[in-house]
Amino acid sequence: MDYKINVEGQTARIKLGGRLTFSHHREYRDVLNQLMSHKAQIYEFDLSGVDFIDSAGLGMLLIAKQHAEASSAEVVLKKPAEEVQRMLKVAKFEKMFNIIQ
Amino acid sequence: MGVLANDVQLEKNQGLDSIKVKGLHNNIFVNRESVEKSESDIKNSYILVVDDLEMNRKVLGKHLTKAGFDNIEFAENGEIALQKVAESNFDILLLDIMMPGIDGFEVCQRLRSQSCYKSLPILVQTALDGDDDRSQAFAAGATDVISKPINGPELIARLHIHLENKFLVNRLTQYHDRLADELEVVQQLQQDLVPNEEQIAAIQKNLSLRLSAHFQPSSEVGGDLWAAHELSDGRLSVFLCDLTGHGVVAAVNAFRLHVLIDTLEEYILDPGCFLTELNKRLVALLPVGTFATAFHAIIDPRTEKITYAAAATHTVQIMSAENMQINILEGDGVPLGILANETYETIQIPFPYGSSLLCYSDALVEVSDSQNRNISNQTVKEWFHEAKLKKVDVVEYILNALTSCGITWLADDLTIVSVSNETE
Structure with missing residues (x-):
């Protein structure tokens, strides 16, 4: 898993890359803390570089959502690559997230 | 902090839950409780001192007794040392290299060839101070090498570190084994579901x-x-x-x-x-x-x-x-x-x-x-x-x-x- 954080006004963007799986759980928590330290209104997760996500990876997105909502902010999922998009569809994540192509 | 020797130190911080142990071959952080338990184990360590010269045995014994170790056994040559190791369960060996008959190198090699002594700490003391001799001692299986003439505080510091390691590793091994046993039980319970x-x-x-x-x-x-x-x-x-x-x-x-x-x-x-x-x-x-x-x-x-x-x-x-x-x-x-x-x-x-x-x-x-x-x-x-x-x-x-x-x-x-x- 690799990442890049970029903050612009009220939007904090994180571009994730590689695999988002159970084995990245700890690392992700640190990254999430780093991201959430920027008090933004929108946290944008760019998933275009994520080539694989498992159920633990989906769980990580839910954790981000919970953190954001605690400060009345929103998590937006952007440009999921094909495989990730398929996983998001199977788990009906569009019910919980704003997913932008 | 107590500096015990040049490159060996035991650092304690009363305000923290961990203690840093630095040594020649390690630099580890361990749980305070484990360290305290190890210290009581260390005091009761069973030590074998091997040296062909009576005078040296006496001097070493004196350093050890002074530092609070009183569970000490002596051997005057390699053969007796091997015999005693086979008969008793020593925590550490303080071994001379230059001895007639079976020398310290051979004692090390023979012990290390047996799996039950693979992790027994062997602290070699030698008057040989060339790099090759020290390398030879490590190659033979010595855990650490200390030069003669023996510097008392250095000897005790090194002894302390190796005993500390031994007891911590023992405890970690026990902990690991217990967890493995428990996981096996849970695995069976899960299979039963x-x-x-x-x-x-x-x-x-x-x-x-x-x-x-x-x-x-x-x-x-x-x-x-x-x-x-x-x-x-x-x-x-x-x-x-x-x-x-x-x-x-x-x-x-x-x-x-x-x-x-x-x-x-x-x-x-x-x-x-x-x-x-x-x-x-x-x-x-x-x-x-x-x-x-x-x-x-x-x-x-x-x-x-x-x-x-x-x-x-x-x-x-x-x-x-x-x-x-x-x-x-x-x-x-x-x-x-x-x-x-x-x-x-x-x-x-x-x-x-x-x-x-x-x-x-x-x-x-x-x-x-x-x-x-x-x-x-x-x-x-x-x-x-x-x-x-x-x-x-x-x-x-x-x-x-x-x-x-x-x-x-x-x-x-x-x-x-x-x-x-x-x-x-």
Whole structure:
């Protein structure tokens, strides 16, 4: 898993890359803390570089959502690559997230 | 902080829970309680001092006694040293190199050739001070080398460090062994949660269905769970569930889930209702980020129908009896344990005599073979088809296919269940 954080006004963007799986759980928590330290209104997760996500990876997105909502902010999922998009569809994540192509 | 020797120090910070131990071969942080326990062990250490000169033995003994060590044995040559080591259980050896007969190098080599002495700390004292001699001592198996003439505080500091290591490693090994034993018990308990071969055989005997399954947690224990229950009128209930993650946390959640399932018996005939109720309970139970994908089906060989509900399952396939065509079942749905008010729909599909159902946890399609090709639902589909053509058990066929692809280890728990509407 690799990442890049970029903050612009009220939007904090994180571009994730590689695999988002159970084995990245700890690392992700640190990254999430780093991201959430920027008090933004929108946290944008760019998933275009994520080539694989498992159920633990989906769980990580839910954790981000919970953190954001605690400060009345929103998590937006952007440009999921094909495989990730398929996983998001199977788990009906569009019910919980704003997913932008 | 107490500096004990040039490169050996024991650092204590009263305000912290950990203590830093620095030494020649280590720089480790350990739990305060472990260190304190080690210190009491160190005072009672059984030490063997090996030196051919009586004067040296006396001087060494004096340094040790002065430092609080009083459990000391002496040997005046290599032969007696080896004999004493074989007879008693020493914690550390203080060994001279230059001795007539069996010298210190040979004592080291002979001890290290026996597995029971591989980790016995051997502190070699030598008047030889060339780099080659010291290297030779390490090559022979010395844990550490101290130069003669002996500097008392340095000797004690090095002795202390190696004893400290020994007791900490012992304790860690014991801790590791205890955890491994406990995990083995939990693994057995988890295996007991899912139907065993006898129960599967009994179901097959009573119902006009063929059932076969494989269950394998990834890291000893895991978050997969499956169940099969005989219902009235020859029907079978099959339930498959995959909790986020694996290992102990996922296993604990699998146990909780198992208990929950038993309380939902009244909903079992309606899969959609069953998942809806199970979801409500899991939302209250699971922490955010943890959820379960699930598939529940009632298979009725008499009416030749399957009634099912799914929560984020894309790993269920049905093979038609008529043309052997395989379809992946539509299983989109919010995983269980996320949205409290989510409802799950009950769907009914035909399952005529000769049809087969194959369901598996996503571990099966999250692996790559030895040529780095991903195993996909399509791959599983092909294996399913091949197994049916060859008229062999599909679960067994898939397991063999995985082995043939060079896949012997999976990162996640694996469950595969197959039900065929046919009799033997």
